Amino acid sequence: MTAPVLQIRNKNGGAWTVHAEFPDGSFEEISGFKTETEANEWVAKELQDWLDRREKSKSGGDQSPKG
Numbered sequence: 469m470t471a472p473v474l475q476i477r478n479k480n481g482g483a484w485t486v487h488a489e490f491p492d493g494s495f496e497e498i499s500g501f502k503t504e505t506e507a508n509e510w511v512a513k514e515l516q517d518w519l520d521r522r523e524k525s526k527s528g529g530d531q532s533p534k535g
Contacts, residue, residue: 471519476507486511496522 472488472495479485484501498518501507 474511474515476504476511478504 470491472490475487475489477485477487483499484504484507486498486501486507487495488498489495498510501510
């Protein structure tokens with residue numbers, strides 16, 4: 469899987485989002501960040517896990533929670 473192009477965006481001075489655009493033109497908005505720093509930290513620490521879960525769900529893999 470090719471990594472998406474990421475943009476950290478601000479919605480009219482309010483919440484921050486991470487916009488992930490994939491090579492096929494599809495995209496997803498990851499929301500819920502109060503600050504730009506929070507969004508950047510998510511990219512640094514959580515992006516790979518998010519990509520792995522996304523890929524697994526698209527391929528029909530086991531979606532049971534880890535426990």
